[in-house]
């Protein structure tokens with residue numbers, strides 16, 4: 001089996017599940033200015049440790065988070081086990097900078113994986129390759145480190161191999177001590193810190209020895225801007241199983257060098273921060289986010305939507321509202337998302353298509369004037385049309401006003417074709433079009 005076939009097989013469940021929750025949580029929830037605050041404000045590790053002393057998530061209830069994800073229609077949940085600040089949300093033996101040594105005195109990852117599995121969802125762990133707390137991580141010449149350019153670190157001697165031993169050791173803890181991990185979400189490679197600089201081949205061999213089926217992202221090679229070698233003729237040992245575009249939907253999906261669709265997952269925030277930021281009220285409308293989930297699936301991809309809980313362990317109301325809206329829509333229309341793929345039909349003006357076998361889903365974002373033109377669908381391919389949400393019949397919309405468009409099938413969304421009708425679901429009204437045979 002070649003690498004492409006291996007990836008295709010391993011990602012079968014992932015490409016059916018389509019929708020996940022990202023959770024960025026840690027000490028940075030206390031300053032509340034995003035997960036890069038230590039770098040952005042050049043906070044020395046000693047000063048940042050005040051938050052370690054203070055961290056006390058008295059309201060942490062991963063069961064509630066897992067139920068929220070499930071009710072939102074999310075099929076997998078990925079949480080930060082360690083972000084760039086080096087704070088470990090798990091009981092690692094390799095550093096004292098961990099949640100079991102805070103006032104919480106809890107292995108937050110252990111409780112997280114147990115709670116998510118209890119809801120029947122798949123679990124993923126995000127692990128930062130970067131560590132601004134570790135003494136042997138590059139500082140002065142690094143472009144991101146909080147102590148970058150600080151003269152005090154100019155001549156510092158570090159033992160980067162010792163850092164890699166620590167990093168590989170922690171990853172081995174995560175893939176051996178927490179049961180079956182479904183996704184390992186590494187973040188991220190930049191400048192010369194990529195690939196074998198991380199000893200990525202050894203790392204992947206170790207991970208796969210413990211967790212042969214785990215999905216791994218492409219960030220041992222790149223980050224949110226790159227595809228990595230997964231799409232090339234020579235994929236590396238550490239190319240990962242999916243591409244991870246960040247805060248952007250690939251305009252035409254993502255193909256490999258042979259034009260075959262590769263697995264990809266849009267990771268995005270609800271507002272503009274991964275970590276908790278109470279001053280960032282710039283939340284995207286739930287309707288927009290649902291349209292973007294449809295867009296991802298229509299282009300053969302997944303979407304992982306982030307929440308950033310606060311320092312007490314609560315997910316805020318704005319985020320809950322968005323999750324609730326997703327759940328309501330997916331409860332009625334999930335068949336047009338889960339296990340669906342790029343329909344192979346050009347995008348229609350009024351919305352998007354997704355497809356599952358001989359079921360074609362028309363996602364109507366914008367009401368038509370008169371009957372809806374099912375552009376791109378062969379006029380004699382349609383067996384029947386139903387509104388997905390309530391299974392009501394949708395009759396064909398051909399009439400005297402469509403006489404000039406004989407090669408386009410039309411759907412009538414009301415009693416007579418030349419009326420114009422409000423959409424039954426203002427966010428996205430989905431028609432299930434049963435085709436006489438697969439396109």
Ligand code: GLC
Nearest residue numbers: 035036187188224246267274
């Ligand atoms: C970017 C952010 C990082 C976040 C990641 C999620 O790399 O810098 O903080 O964890 O995106 O994809």
